[in-house]
Amino acid sequence: MEEKQNIENETKGLPTPILVGIAVAVLLVIVLVVVFGRSEKFKPVDAGMQATEFTLPDLKGQMKSLKDYRGKVVFLNFWATWCKPCREEMPSMQEVYTTLMGQKFEILAVSIDKDGAEVIEKFVKEYGLTFPILHDRKGVIKEVYKTTGVPETFIIDQNGVIAEKIMGPRDWRDERNLKIILELLKNGPKSPEEYKKGKRQKANG
Amino acid sequence: MILSLMFFDMAYWFYLITAILYIGNWIFRRDWIGSTATVMTFIALFANTMILVARTFESGHAPFSNLYESMVLFVWAMAIGYLVMEFKYKVKVVGAVVMTLAFIAMIAASKLPYRFQSIERLNPALQSIWLEIHVFTTFIGYAGFAIAFGLSIMYLVKNRMEERGAKVSLIDSFPQSSVLDELSYKCIMWGFPFLTTGIITGAYWANNAWGTYWSWDPKETWSLITWFIYAAYLHARVTRGWRGKRAAWLSIIGFLAVIFLYWGVSFVLPGLHAYA
Amino acid sequence: MEKIEKQEVKILQTIGDKIWAFFNSLKLTLTVLLSLAVVSIIGTVVEQGKPLEFYAKTYGERISSYVLTLGFHDMYHAWWFFTLLVFLAANIIVCTIDRFPQKWKASLEKRVDVAPQFIKNLGNSASFTVNTINGGDVFSVKNRVIEILKKKRYKIKNTDVSDGAAVFAWKGTAGRFGSDIVHVSLITILTGAIIGSFFGFKDYISINENETVNAPKSNFQVRLDKFWLDYYESGEIKQYNSQLTVVENGKDVLSKKIWVNEPLKYKGVWFYQSNYGMAYDRIKEARLVLKDKKKNQIIGEPFVVKWLEPFKIPGTNLAVNLAGFVSDFGFDEKTKQIYPRSPEHNNPAIQVIVYDNEKPISGPWLFLNYPEIFATIPNTNYDLIFMGYQGLQYTGLSMTKDPGTNIVWIGSIIMALGFILAFFIFNKKVWGRIQKAENGVDIYIGGMINKNKIMFEREFSEITACLKTEVTQK
Structure with missing residues (x-):
């Protein structure tokens, strides 16, 4: 449909080769920035990466930060009251917590329930949980940790580096599943590369 | 990924x-x-x-x-x-x-x-070529409706200006309202058969997977609602008193229905279609 | 007498006419379509098919009484929803019957000899004169016109008239009938849907492995030969599969592997892989072992006992029969009944009958989680330890029979054809009149299209431009 109206054929402005040059430069910049500058942000959060700092309220409304627990081995678990495997996993988590009481170990169970704290309170009472429960009601932190479901657990070492990421529920009473936690408690933190290697070995073995 | x-x-x-x-x-x-x-x-x-x-x-x-x-x-x-x-x-x-x-x-x-954003494995129900055809055709349909939506808004703005005889330079550069009207019609002429094909292939897939081609679940029902609105649009264009402005409004309402069908149903209403 | 009858007939005719006029209206089409849209929206906001108490709880007593009286809780089966659909169908049928004959006649009509005024009045029209010097004679100009139109794939009809020639070109006539075909297809689909809702049924059966069940409302049985799951490398479930055999009159007539999206069809009944589970009241086999009580040592090798198949323990006079199973042991004090507390295998227990020299001596329940309880075999030094078991899978199949489905698919294919005609094939007509003039020839050319005028304007100006250049150049 011909635009018969008032489009003036103004060729005022920069000459074509310069325009093309500018356009190509802009495009290249975007591509390079994305590929080399921002590629980290596309990678899933995994073993070997620094655990992102966060602050969330507990069930009493008190704010708790991840950095408060630096120096301890942190078991960061994302869960929800409506998630059946999470409910099955909780008793074993409580057992581990009781067993390791006194050692430099902490469990932070972050609930992504959209309901209020009362629902979670009820659940916590029913299961007799004594470890800290945090509430990520808006789901912001779960996005930061790029979780794709519940339950998901991150074992974070004394330096704040993620030692292992576990998707799905585990029977935490099983010694095999506790291996990394016990190692960290005994021998202290390892290097990020060792965590990455451990993940690859697990994937291949 | x-x-x-x-x-x-x-x-x-x-x-x-x-x-x-x-x-x-x-x-x-x-x-x-x-x-x-x-x-x-x-x-x-x-x-x-x-x-x-x-x-x-x-x-x-x-x-x-x-x-x-x-x-x-x-x-x-x-x-x-x-x-x-x-x-x-x-x-x-x-x-x-x-x-x-x-x-x-x-x-x-x-x-x-x-x-x-992460890659997920297809669960058993989603493993069907009819699903893929269903999604593909439906979204071609949505795209046609989206462009028609833009054109219909431009039509209403331009039509208002033409009726008043006003001269607003930015709107002057719009194509004539009759052109905008015909272009939005063309987009819906693409969108509507693709949406229909999408509904039908979706029904065929549902029939293969669960044995019912239509169960009035919110997603299916809203796709039918969208279909009714665009069918009304097509008939409005040949009905006295409904051409032009009213038809453009139907095109706009139709796309709002598409947005609800696409996003609203998954997040606001409960049902089977929670994923796509 | 006759006058009264005539009057009655007249009244009926007037009523009939009024009804016909009511349905013969595009305004009605718009009203019905938009009403269906609004009504359907309500049906998605109000949850359908829930028990009546749900609505009282959700909306309060007063509003829920409106909801229930108006049938909003079962919208799509309400009588007035059905009425709206009937109106739509009647609307389609009446409009089609009313307009089709005219359309058909008009499409057959190919008027070639039209007056120049007719051509001038067409939406797209042009006229110009060609001098004889430039080759302006009726015959050659007429042929040029025909050539150009033929290149644009028009069909041509021409005649010679007293003062020149007339040409009529057309294409895409079928496009006019696209809407009629779509309308017919809609009626077909509605018919299929109605047949299905009256004569079809839907049910659900679950079959344990190696079990045969009667298919509801049919005179054959279905046996599950095997059920298994396929997995992705990452561990998630990829597919549920069942190997089914249809048994009729005692004979295997059809055996097929089905999975989700791949059903089995027999005598118009379809079986779909819906879900699966582990039976809560029986197992395939159990693994047991004998233990010497005094020495606290396992004796011999663990042995496998199959469901309901007595097994003679080697090296002894004992035999074991696996006679009962519950997935989650529960005991009702009042009725003294053993029952499964849940279908989950939380506290699995088996009942075994122990025989000594073919005489039954005990029938205890053994617990997987508490193998020591009741384990002692009387009059022996042995404990019977329950070590493990293999559960029995069942497959969950949904079954349907719907004689209307194929009609719906046929209607859909017809609809697709209708859409192609309605939206992609346009009926274009071009008339040309070549008349002798003083110094040469006058050409009148004009055309019309049934929709998409602007697109045709371009095509038409291409034709006229082409014609102008061709005839003004010798």
Whole structure:
């Protein structure tokens, strides 16, 4: 449909080769920035990466930060009251917590329930949980940790580096599943590369 | 998975530049801005295509299995539809509206929770070629309706100006309202059969998977609601008193129904169709 | 007498006419379509098919009474929803019957000899004169016109008239009937849907492995030969599969592997892989072992006992029969009944009958989680330890029979054809009149299209431009 109206054929402005040059430069910049500058942000959060700092309220409304627990081995678990495997996993988590009481170990169970704290309170009472429960009601932190479901657990070492990421529920009473936690408690933190290697070995073995 | 997410990031910026260029072309009316805009659309479309290609290799199935992937397909179809329209009718002013809509769609996709962006294995019910045909045809339909939506808004604005005899230079550069009317009709002439095919192939898939081709679940019902509205549009164009403005309103309401059908049903209403 | 009858007939005719006029209206089409849309929206906001108490709870007593009286809780089966559909169908049928004959006649009509004024009045029209010097004679100009139109794939009819020639070109007539075909297809689909809702049924059966069940409302049985799951490398479930055999009159007539999206069809009944589970009241086999109580040592090798198949323990006079199973042991004090507390295998227990020299001596329940309880075999030094078991899978199949489905698919294919005609094939007509003039020839050319006028304007100006250049150049 011909635009018969008032489009003036103004060729005022920069000459074509310069325009093309500018356009190509802009495009290249975007591509390079994305590929080399921002590629980290596309990678899933995994073993070997620094655990992102966060602050969330507990069930009493008190704010708790991840950095408060630096120096301890942190078991960061994302869960929800409506998630059946999470409910099955909780008793074993409580057992581990009781067993390791006194050692430099902490469990932070972050609930992504959209309901209020009362629902979670009820659940916590029913299961007799004594470890800290945090509430990520808006789901912001779960996005930061790029979780794709519940339950998901991150074992974070004394330096704040993620030692292992576990998707799905585990029977935490099983010694095999506790291996990394016990190692960290005994021998202290390892290097990020060792965590990455451990993940690859697990994937291949 | 990283490759497709990187292409998405690139396409996101490319579509932003494209929208800015078309708006610039509309306001400043320089040929070179318009030409650059068209070239930029091609580049954005290429990056968009690469998202889909990369996604296919990363996931092992057609790249329309969830809300994130289908949004990418939606923008892709919109860009192609617009380029065809621009090629045949030379209406770059329309690009200002359509490519802005495309960029808004990219924004919406980028705000989706991470679990939509990550690759997930198809569960047993989703493993069917009819599903893939269903999603594909439906989204081509949505893209047609989206472009028609933009055109209908432009029609109402231009029509108002023409009726009042006013002279607003920015709206002067819009094509005549009769042209806008016919172009939106053409878009719906593409959108409607594709939506219908989408509904029918969806029913065929449901029949193969669960034994019922229609169960009045919210998603199915809303697709029928959308279908009723666009069917009304097609008939309005040949009914006295319903041509022009009222038809344009139906096209606009129809697309609002599409938005609810696409996003609202999954997040607001309960039901079987929670994924796509 | 006759006058009264005539009057009655007249009244009936007037009523009939009024009804016909009511349905013969595009305004009605718009009203019905938009009403269906609004009504359907309500049906998605109000949850459908829930028990009546749900609505009282959700909306309060007063509003829920409106909801229930108006049938909003079962919208799509309400009588007035059905009425709206009937109106739509009647609307389609009446409009089609009313307009089709005219359309058909008009499409057959190919008027070639039309007056120049007719051509001038057409939406797209042009006229110009060609001088004889430039080759302006009726015959050659007429042929040029025909050539150009033929190249654009028009069909041509021409005649010679007293002062020149007339040409009529057309294409895409079928496009006019696209809407009629779509309308017919809609009626077909509605018919299929109605047949299905009256004569079809839907049910659900679950079959344990190696079990045969009667298919409801049919005279054959279905046996599950095997059920298994396929997995992705990452561990998630990829597919549920069942190997089914249809048994009729005692004979295996059809055996097929089905999975989700791949059903089995027999005598118009379809079986779909819906879900699966582990039976809570029986198992395939159990693994047991004998233990010497005094020495606290395992004796011999663990042995496998199959469901309901007595097994003679080697090296002894004992035999074991696996006679009962519950997935989650529960005991009702009042009725003294053993029952499964849940279908989950939380506290699995088996009942075994122990025989000594073929005489039954005990029938205890053994618990997987508490193997010591009741384990002692009387009059022996042995404990019977329950070590493990293999559960029995069952497959969950949904079954349907719907004689209307194929009609719906046929209607859909017809609809697709209708869409192609309605939206992609346009009926274009071009008339040309070549008349002798003083110094040459006058050409009048004009055309019309049934929709998409602007697109045709371009095509038409291409034709006229082409014609102008061709005839003004010799």
